[in-house]
Amino acid sequence: MDIEFQSIRDAIELAEDTGTSAKRATETLVEIKQLSKTVEEIPAPEIKLAASELLAQVASIQVANATLIRRLSVLAASLAASKTKQSDFDRYELWNTPAGSLMYRLKEGHDMGEPEHFICPNCMANKRKSFLQGNNTKICSGCETVFTVEPLKHPSAINRVVN
Numbered sequence: 450m451d452i453e454f455q456s457i458r459d460a461i462e463l464a465e466d467t468g469t470s471a472k473r474a475t476e477t478l479v480e481i482k483q484l485s486k487t488v489e490e491i492p493a494p495e496i497k498l499a500a501s502e503l504l505a506q507v508a509s510i511q512v513a514n515a516t517l518i519r520r521l522s523v524l525a526a527s528l529a530a531s532k533t534k535q536s537d538f539d540r541y542e543l544w545n546t547p548a549g550s551l552m553y554r555l556k557e558g559h560d561m562g563e564p565e566h567f568i569c570p571n572c573m574a575n576k577r578k579s580f581l582q583g584n585n586t587k588i589c590s591g592c593e594t595v596f597t598v599e600p601l602k603h604p605s606a607i608n609r610v611v612n
Contacts, residue, residue: 456527460520467513474506534576541568548597552581569594 481499540559544567545551553568569589572579579591587596 456520456524460517460524463513463517463520467510467517470506470510470513474503474510477503477506534578537578538573541573543570546596546598548600550587550596550598552587552596567596569596 477499481496481503540556540561541553542556543551544554551570553570553573555563555565567581567587569579569581569591571594572589572591577591579589581587581589581596585597585599587598588594589596
């Protein structure tokens with residue numbers, strides 16, 4: 450899973466909204482403190498209204514924070530998956546076959562118990578790991594591109610026309 454920059458922008462906007470809500474809650478709290486100093490002069494309904502506004506703002510902040518935490522967790526998981534995929538791709542090196550095809554093969558000492566195998570460079574460029582199947586001619590299991598490993602023994606055979 451790749452990290453989408455829109456998700457990062459959404460998380461930043463949510464954090465900004467949370468900050469704005471927190472600022473409004475603080476302003477309401479200051480208002481309530483000022484009202485409480487002169488409580489004899491202020492009617493009770495105004496104090497109740499200010500307290501209700503504060504509670505609504507605090508609830509809004511809590512919801513925004515929970516959403517922000519969830520989105521940041523998704524981003525963290527996405528980043529971890531991306532790093533894992535990249536470290537897997539780092540085990541491969543681009544290899545030019547004797548026939549002149551380019552494909553990825555495991556670097557020496559990076560097999561982790563796996564059999565020798567090859568990865569399609571086209572798919573790898575698209576952040577997919579597709580295995581090449583076959584012997585002298587290998588076909589990508591993802592995009593079906595054909596790769597030649599060994600040169601043809603009789604290149605003139607290509608030029609023959611069959612009637």
